[in-house]
Amino acid sequence: xxxxxxVAIAPYKRGSKSARLLxxxxxQELGRRVLFIAPERVAxxxxxxxxxxxxxxMVYGSRATVINNSVCVGVAANKLSTLNxxxxxxxxxxxYTTDKQQAVDWLTQGHKVVxxxxxxxxHCCSQTTxxxxxxxxxxxxxx
Numbered sequence: 001x002x003x004x005x006x007v008a009i010a011p012y013k014r015g016s017k018s019a020r021l022l023x024x025x026x027x028q029e030l031g032r033r034v035l036f037i038a039p040e041r042v043a044x045x046x047x048x049x050x051x052x053x054x055x056x057x058m059v060y061g062s063r064a065t066v067i068n069n070s071v072c073v074g075v076a077a078n079k080l081s082t083l084n085x086x087x088x089x090x091x092x093x094x095x096y097t098t099d100k101q102q103a104v105d106w107l108t109q110g111h112k113v114v115x116x117x118x119x120x121x122x123h124c125c126s127q128t129t130x131x132x133x134x135x136x137x138x139x140x141x142x143x
Contacts, residue, residue: 008037012055019054079119
């Protein structure tokens with residue numbers, strides 16, 4: 001069992017609302033203040049520190065206990081690499097393609113299709129063929 005006396009969060013960006021919510025909830029639950037630490041400073045942490053990597057692929061070389069491996073965070077941060085990882089491991093996931101014509105075929109068959117302009121951001125173009133002119137990243141069936 002790990003001691004929870006020295007817990008810190010290394011957020012992908014300091015202003016992350018979800019990281020602040022996690023910090024506040026853990027502070028209340030643990031009865032002691034949970035701190036933010038810059039991802040590049042995690043390597044300086046003592047072995048007694050528990051660091052929650054909150055979306056940063058920049059956390060490396062620490063003697064501390066790090067929850068959320070940087071490599072895994074890097075995969076999870078990219079929609080296509082996440083879906084490819086799911087497919088490789090036979091984990092259920094929505095059908096997806098990077099082929100625009102396949103997406104149009106899905107629409108013709110009556111499926112709802114979500115198009116993402118960026119593999120890393122949450123930007124979604126449209127769920128109709130009219131919005132696909134700007135989409136180049138990934139198309140996903142949305143049920």
